Amino acid sequence: MIRKTACSAVTLLVLIGATPAFATNGMNLEGYGPKSMAMGGTGSAYDTGNSAVMNNPATLGYMKEGTSEISFGIRGLHPDISIENGPNADKSDATAFxxxxxxxxxxxxxxTWGVAMLAQGGMGTD
Incomplete structure (x- = not known):
């Protein structure tokens, strides 16, 4: 009974103390392509399809022999940027990249060969 109560208390404390994690800083994307983004930006050692050319082109060797892949995509970044520093405050008018x-x-x-055009980052910093 005490063990169950202790486990419940620890679980509750962990859940209360958890904060949301944001995996991008806006300038550098956390992943390229849907597979990499869905897995939190992995792509250095895992085949994530055509977008792997950004992290590790060697993983393209995992493609089946004699196959071709074509990929098109668009990614939207919609930041809400503001700053407050004492009496100074400002907000960015840019809302979509x-x-x-x-x-x-x-x-x-x-x-394995190919050509690719992928965006490196966002927020108008490029």
Whole structure:
């Protein structure tokens, strides 16, 4: 009974103390492509499709031999930026930044090749 109560108390404290995690700082995206973003930005050692060309092009070698992949996408960043520093306060008028991406990859035998255009970041800092 005491053990169950202690476990419940610890679980409650962890849940109360948890804060939301935001995995991007706006300038650098946490991931490229839907697979990488869904997995929290992984892509250095895991095949995330065509967008892997941004993190680790070697993972494109995992494509099936004789296959081609074409990809198009657009990512939207909608920040709400404001600053307050003593008597000074300001708010950004910019509310939307769109970053397009497109790529074509092909594996022929032991060679994988392709072309890609992906956005590196956002918020008008590029």
């Amino acid at each position: 769109y970053m397009p991406s497109m790529s074509y990859m092909r594996r022929d035998g032991k060679v």
